[in-house]
Amino acid sequence: MGWWPDLDGMFESVQTNEVLNTGLKFYSICKAIQEGFCRCYCKKSGDIYHDILAGTNQVVTQLEEKGIRDRIFKCDILLDSIWETINVGHWKDVDIFWRQLYRSVCFIKSVNLAHCGKYSDAILSCDMGLIMGAPLGDELFVQELADILCQLVNNDLQEIEVKNDPVKKTEVPLPHLPSLVNVSSVDAPTLEKFLELLKSGTPFIMKNVINHWPAMKKWSPLYLVRHFGERTIPIEIGSSYTSDLWSQKLLKLKDFISSHILSQADEVAYLAQYELFNHITKLKDDIIPLDYLAISDNEIVTNCWFGPAGTVSPLHHDHYENLFCQVYGYKRFIMFSRHDNMHPHQHHLLENTSQIDIESPDVSDKFPDYKDKTAWVADLGPGDVLYVPLHWWHHVRSLSVSFSVSMWWKN
Secondary structure, three states, rough: OOOOOOOOOOOOOHHHHHHHHHHHHHHOOOOOHHHHHHHHHHHHHHHHHHHHHHHHHHHHHOOOOOOOOHHHHHHHHHHHHHHHOOOOOHHHHHOHHHHHHHHHHHHHHHHHHHHHHOOOHHHHHHHHHHHOOOOOOOOOOOHHHHHHHHHHHHHHOOOOOOOOOOOOOOOOOOOOOOEEEEEEEEEEEOHHHHHHHOOOOEEEEEEEEOOOOHHHHHHHHHHHHHOOOOOOOEEEOOOOOOOOOEEEEEHHHHHHHHHHHHHOOOOOOEEEEEHHHHHHHHHHOOOOOHHHHHOOOOOEEEEEEEEEOOOOEEEEOOOOEOOOOOOOOOOEEEEEOOOOOOOEEEOOHHOOOOOOOOOOOOOHHHHHHHHHHHEEEEEEEHHHHHEEEOOOEEEEEOOOEEEEEEEEOOO
């Protein structure tokens, strides 16, 4: 099967040609890759890379099918070799070149798989490059190719039956808390009012500031399955990242939704604190940047959170200001001032996480000073935006299936 199936104009071949030609040309002349091969003394890998790159160029420009299986095999050899290099020692100590090379080889492999009509495998190759690899500058070729390939399999996903029942909030009693403050709400504040509220240094909820987002009407388990079900994403497994049983695995979005969102699973699973818009770029079209963030000169870090009822983020603080946007479902925040001693873990990997389990019935026995704290409570529903000040401690529980977007910035 060739690259150009008849799909009733579902996508323009001109767009596909542009992504493929531009991407392959970019990787062919990319100085960072050429210099990386020299710097890391890997001539053999460089020879394989240029061989599969040249052959893939012929696939795109001349629709040449000869040698595709051999190229896919060579891609796998190269990816296995890069994978071993990436996983030797600590992740942060690995030369960024290897992760950039990994992503570019995944792109090349995906082009060849797609030419054979193996669209699902081609999408998986793109996703592996996005999850485990690193970009070369601002290029988005892998994301764009994955978007195009998704259009080729979406017809099959339309047949999947997904319940689209209204989301229901679970009534979960508050844990035993010391002094309690209910976070106040303000309706669509102006920028001036927002700046005034920031000066208080305490949390507040904004109403009617994201109701115009397309995501507010579109995002649901049914929509996500039918439009992005073939995409593979990293999922956290376990009740909390502080648990000894916590782990991560890669799942297709449709399988994650089927096994963990729409049915009761034995294990808790959560797409947590993930820059999903850098992975599935089409989803970014469904949100609109908040004008309030114009106060920051720094880049906005946008993370997504998607999971079933009952997911918990243990008490922790972040090194950013946060506008937490609740798009779908319900969540509860229990917060404490940045000035409170919440007994952080001593290990450097958990130094922003408290040892206090606020849902434990004997919390005051273990931490006698807990009774002197003041807890700030915010129950969020669709359309609510919560301001979480820098370094404020917060514990988060999902009260239903929930999809949230956090926007971090430094003021």
